Amino acid sequence: MIFMSRLRLSVYFVCFSLFFALTSCAFAVEGEEAYVAIDRAESKLVSAYMAVFKAEEAGANVSDLWNELNSCVQVLSKVHVLYRVGNFDEAVYFANLCYDSVAGMREEANRLEDLAASNRRQKFLLTSLVSSFSMVCIVFGGILGWRFFKRQYCRQVLKSKPEVVQ
Amino acid sequence: MNLREYQTVFTVTIGVLSLVATFPTASMIVPFPLGKDRFSELWLLGPEHMAESYPFNIRVGEAQGPVYVGARNHMGYSQYYMIYVKFRNQTQPLPNATASQPSPLPPLYEYQFFLLDGEEWEKPLMFAIQNAQFNDRSVFIRDISINDAPFSVNCYSTLDSDNVGFYYQLFFELWLYDASSQGFRYHNRFVGIWLNVTG
Numbered sequence: 001m002i003f004m005s006r007l008r009l010s011v012y013f014v015c016f017s018l019f020f021a022l023t024s025c026a027f028a029v030e031g032e033e034a035y036v037a038i039d040r041a042e043s044k045l046v047s048a049y050m051a052v053f054k055a056e057e058a059g060a061n062v063s064d065l066w067n068e069l070n071s072c073v074q075v076l077s078k079v080h081v082l083y084r085v086g087n088f089d090e091a092v093y094f095a096n097l098c099y100d101s102v103a104g105m106r107e108e109a110n111r112l113e114d115l116a117a118s119n120r121r122q123k124f125l126l127t128s129l130v131s132s133f134s135m136v137c138i139v140f141g142g143i144l145g146w147r148f149f150k151r152q153y154c155r156q157v158l159k160s161k162p163e164v165v166q
Numbered sequence: 167m168n169l170r171e172y173q174t175v176f177t178v179t180i181g182v183l184s185l186v187a188t189f190p191t192a193s194m195i196v197p198f199p200l201g202k203d204r205f206s207e208l209w210l211l212g213p214e215h216m217a218e219s220y221p222f223n224i225r226v227g228e229a230q231g232p233v234y235v236g237a238r239n240h241m242g243y244s245q246y247y248m249i250y251v252k253f254r255n256q257t258q259p260l261p262n263a264t265a266s267q268p269s270p271l272p273p274l275y276e277y278q279f280f281l282l283d284g285e286e287w288e289k290p291l292m293f294a295i296q297n298a299q300f301n302d303r304s305v306f307i308r309d310i311s312i313n314d315a316p317f318s319v320n321c322y323s324t325l326d327s328d329n330v331g332f333y334y335q336l337f338f339e340l341w342l343y344d345a346s347s348q349g350f351r352y353h354n355r356f357v358g359i360w361l362n363v364t365g
Binding site for chain 1: 169172173176179180183184187188189190191194243244246248273274275276277278279280282315316317343345348
């Protein structure tokens with residue numbers, strides 16, 4: 001009888017231990033999963049940010065992308081807070097949402113950067129052409145102007161009569 | 167004026183006009199410095215959106231605020247910012263302004279945002295002390311909530327006999343994304359408010 005009750009107690013103990021071990025393991029996986037999802041979303045967001053920043057430096061109009069990035073980064077802040085308070089389910093959900101929102105933004109930023117670079121090249125070409133043409137006009141105009149002025153000056157000097165000083 | 171002097175005037179005029187004509191092209195090759203100070207602003211305003219009437223005497227369970235935390239970018243280009251909200255007692259360390267080091271305390275709440283040059287950002291923040299244990303000469307705060315998110319702080323404070331109260335500080339650190347280190351770094355700016363937990 002005593003043996004049976006001890007055996008039953010042991011079985012209960014083993015079941016109880018197994019239950020705790022498994023549930024704690026499940027929570028650990030959930031936390032780890034949330035961490036991985038946040039890290040993935042963060043990396044994606046940072047790479048999009050760097051691309052948008054480069055596009056802006058190249059002179060592209062990226063105001064729409066900045067607005068999109070700001071919406072995503074607000075979600076990411078929320079994700080960090082949810083992770084800190086232990087709400088891993090929602091943290092994973094919002095991290096994935098952030099990841100999906102950012103997807104494609106880097107490519108769009110790169111496209112805008114290329115477009116801005118091409119516009120810049122065209123603008124530079126046009127500006128340098130106008131500058132060169134203006135410079136040529138100024139130099140030749142100046143030389144011609146000088147020659148005309150010099151001829152008029154000499155004619156005026158030759159026409160003038162010497163002043164007789166008594 | 168004789169002819170030689172006229173020639174000098176002509177030469178100088180042509181030279182100056184040529185420089186003016188090449189300026190647009192030169193400005194596209196050589197970047198001219200903007201010549202302005204680069205910095206970021208961080209501020210904390212009270213419930214009336216003024217630098218006054220900040221929450222001070224705090225009762226447990228009562229929602230406080232809103233206080234408004236804001237930042238403005240004067241760095242000359244777009245920036246990726248983060249603000250950490252931290253909580254401490256009188257003995258725990260603040261950020262070190264001389265060494266440009268943040269407080270080693272763990273952050274509770276955080277904000278992240280992007281700002282274009284000259285742009286500003288501002289958000290309201292509500293907080294409440296949720297669970298505190300009072301003794302004669304000490305208080306132990308277990309939990310506080312920030313914007314309805316609960317945080318465990320487990321922060322102990324003894325009676326400040328000079329100012330008669332149990333003092334804590336809620337403070338905000340400004341961090342900036344650094345592309346070279348591929349992470350956030352402390353931007354050496356923080357603001358905070360003192361709280362006297364009364365019961």
